[in-house]
Amino acid sequence: MAKSEAKPDARPGCILTMGEILVEILATEIGQSFRRAGTLIGPFASGAPAIFIDQVAKCGSPCAIIGCVGDDDFGALNVERLREDGVDVSGISVIKAATTGSAFVTYRKDGDRDFIYNIVNSASGHLSVSEIREHLLKDCRHFHVMGSSLFSFRIIEAMKSVIETVKANGGTVSFDPNIRKEMLRIPEMREALDFILDYTDVFLPSGHEVMLLASASTEKAAIDELLGRGVREVVVKRGKDGCSYYDGKDERHVRALPVTEVDPTGAGDCFGGTYIACRAQGFAVERALTYASAAGARAVTYRGPMEGTATLAELDKFIQERSEASHD
Ligand code: ATP
Ligand code: MG
Numbered sequence: 062m063a064k065s066e067a068k069p070d071a072r073p074g075c076i077l078t079m080g081e082i083l084v085e086i087l088a089t090e091i092g093q094s095f096r097r098a099g100t101l102i103g104p105f106a107s108g109a110p111a112i113f114i115d116q117v118a119k120c121g122s123p124c125a126i127i128g129c130v131g132d133d134d135f136g137a138l139n140v141e142r143l144r145e146d147g148v149d150v151s152g153i154s155v156i157k158a159a160t161t162g163s164a165f166v167t168y169r170k171d172g173d174r175d176f177i178y179n180i181v182n183s184a185s186g187h188l189s190v191s192e193i194r195e196h197l198l199k200d201c202r203h204f205h206v207m208g209s210s211l212f213s214f215r216i217i218e219a220m221k222s223v224i225e226t227v228k229a230n231g232g233t234v235s236f237d238p239n240i241r242k243e244m245l246r247i248p249e250m251r252e253a254l255d256f257i258l259d260y261t262d263v264f265l266p267s268g269h270e271v272m273l274l275a276s277a278s279t280e281k282a283a284i285d286e287l288l289g290r291g292v293r294e295v296v297v298k299r300g301k302d303g304c305s306y307y308d309g310k311d312e313r314h315v316r317a318l319p320v321t322e323v324d325p326t327g328a329g330d331c332f333g334g335t336y337i338a339c340r341a342q343g344f345a346v347e348r349a350l351t352y353a354s355a356a357g358a359r360a361v362t363y364r365g366p367m368e369g370t371a372t373l374a375e376l377d378k379f380i381q382e383r384s385e386a387s388h389d
Contacts, residue, residue, distance in 0.1 A: 074202030074232070075149065076117050076341060079127040079193075079223060080110035080210030081162055081185040082153065084135040085326070085366055088167035095167055095177060104135055105365035106142045107164060108185070109207040109239055112327045116334025116356060116370045118147035122341050125149035125197045127223075129184040135161035136184065146370070152194045159184035166326065174326065181212055189215040190222050198226050203341055205333070206257055208238040217253045224260045235263035237333050238270045245273060258287070263294045263340070265333045271297055285309075296336060296350070298329050304354055306346055315350045318358040318383040327366030332357035335376070355380045 086103035093099045106115070110126060117124040126148055130136030132155050139161065144150045162183030167175050180186065188210075204227040211217050224234055236257050244250050254274055258264070264287055266274075275283035284295050288309040297305045301322070306313040335356035339349035355376045360369035371379065 075123040075125055075197070075200045076114070076203045076205065076337060077125050077127070077152075077197055077201040077223070077227070078110040078114045078205040078207070079152075079220065080188070080207050080216070081108040081180055082111045082126070082128040082130050082136070082139050083108040083162040083164050083180065083183075083185065084138060085164045085166060087324070087364065088165075091168050092170050093167045095165060095175070101165070102364070104138060104163070106139045106367040107327075107365075108139070108162070109209045109237075109330050110205070111139060111143065112330035112367045112370065113205060113207065113237075113334040114148050115143055115146050115367055116331045117338045118143070119370050119372045119375075120335055120338035120342070120352075121147075121373065122338040123149070123200075124338075125152050125201075127152035127188070127192055127194060127197060129154045129156050129159070129187045129192060131155070131160040131184040132157050133161055135163065142367070149197070152192075152197045154187075154192050156184040156187045159187055162186075172325075186213060188213075188219060190219045193219060193223060198223065198230075201227050201230070202232045203227075203337060204232060204234050205337060206234065206236045207330075208236070208240040208244075208254070211244075211250065211253055214249065217249075221253075221256060224257065228260055233262040234260050235265060235333070235337055236261040237265040237329065238274060239267075239329065240270060240273060242273070258290065258292070261292050263296065263337065264292045265296050265298065265329075265336070267329060268297055268299045268302075271295075294346075296353075298332055298357070300325075300328070304332070304350060304357075306350055308346075311346070313347060313350060315347075315354050317354060318380065319387050320358045320362050320383065322361045324364045324366070325361050327369060328357040328360045330366070331360040331370055334370075351380070352376050355383075358383070
């Protein structure tokens with residue numbers, strides 16, 4: 062292997078993430094308003110880091126999540142689901158005095174989504190450095206950060222602390238910004254995102270997010286800027302337009318598999334979980350991208366954000382079916 066080639070991390074150890082664990086409850090009709098009574102469906106297991114790590118487990122990589130749930134059935138639903146799928150749940154604290162977070166989602170006619178979140182004041186809002194479990198840090202060789210988790214200064218402080226420890230132990234960090242523009246108006250948030258980017262090895266933005274964290278005015282220049290500041294791999298998620306990979310030397314583009322979208326929530330998290338797990342298992346970039354795009358495409362065919370997580374065998378089957386369908 063050439064020295065400059067991005068080297069798959071083949072050390073044993075676990076993939077770790079930290080952040081919100083939620084249930085999601087969905088409106089059943091397109092254009093359904095939350096200003097009047099209507100039929101809802103759920104609860105579904107959710108939370109971007111939780112979906113990510115469930116997908117990592119399904120790919121067969123050892124993994125764990127640090128997070129908080131309430132002492133209630135929504136929490137139990139999540140913990141049981143993650144445990145069943147193979148995630149180490151020893152880092153999930155049950156907060157007696159709090160309720161598990163939730164998100165209510167309704168889909169607009171144009172495909173956009175409206176959310177009502179109860180996260181900041183939920184058990185997930187209790188996350189802080191005191192919830193970090195040392196045994197998980199010791200085993201961790203890769204830590205994944207979701208921008209959606211950075212909603213309190215206590216959580217940002219905890220993220221920074223885990224990142225520093227993991228990197229000091231020789232581990233790697235991935236970062237999916239999953240960010241809303243208004244978050245960038247808070248000066249401390251910008252500083253936190255910059256801090257995380259400085260430690261990021263694998264950056265996994267959605268198309269529009271590439272520009273948010275760089276000063277350059279074109280996507281290409283923004284990617285060069287990110288690579289220039291030390292990011293080793295930039296993988297851009299482009300929804301039904303597929304994905305692109307850049308490492309400064311190599312550039313790859315993978316087309317999306319043709320699917321009928323039922324529920325787009327969770328596609329990016331399934332994509333990220335698959336990419337990180339495949340790379341940790343030593344897969345080459347092209348193969349990891351193929352599995353990751355299949356995981357994203359498959360996820361949007363399932364209602365419920367975590368319902369579409371899949372094993373590599375299920376992804377092989379899905380890739381075969383979809384390729385046959387596209388030749389019909
Ligand atoms: P989110 O809205 O959950 O944050 P994201 O922007 O992080 O999503 P997407 O780009 O929507 O992530 O999806 C990740 C990947 O999943 C895409 O790069 C693509 O490979 C696949 N994917 C997503 N939507 C579709 C679709 N409609 N058809 C086929 N593949 C899709
Ligand atoms: Mg995303």
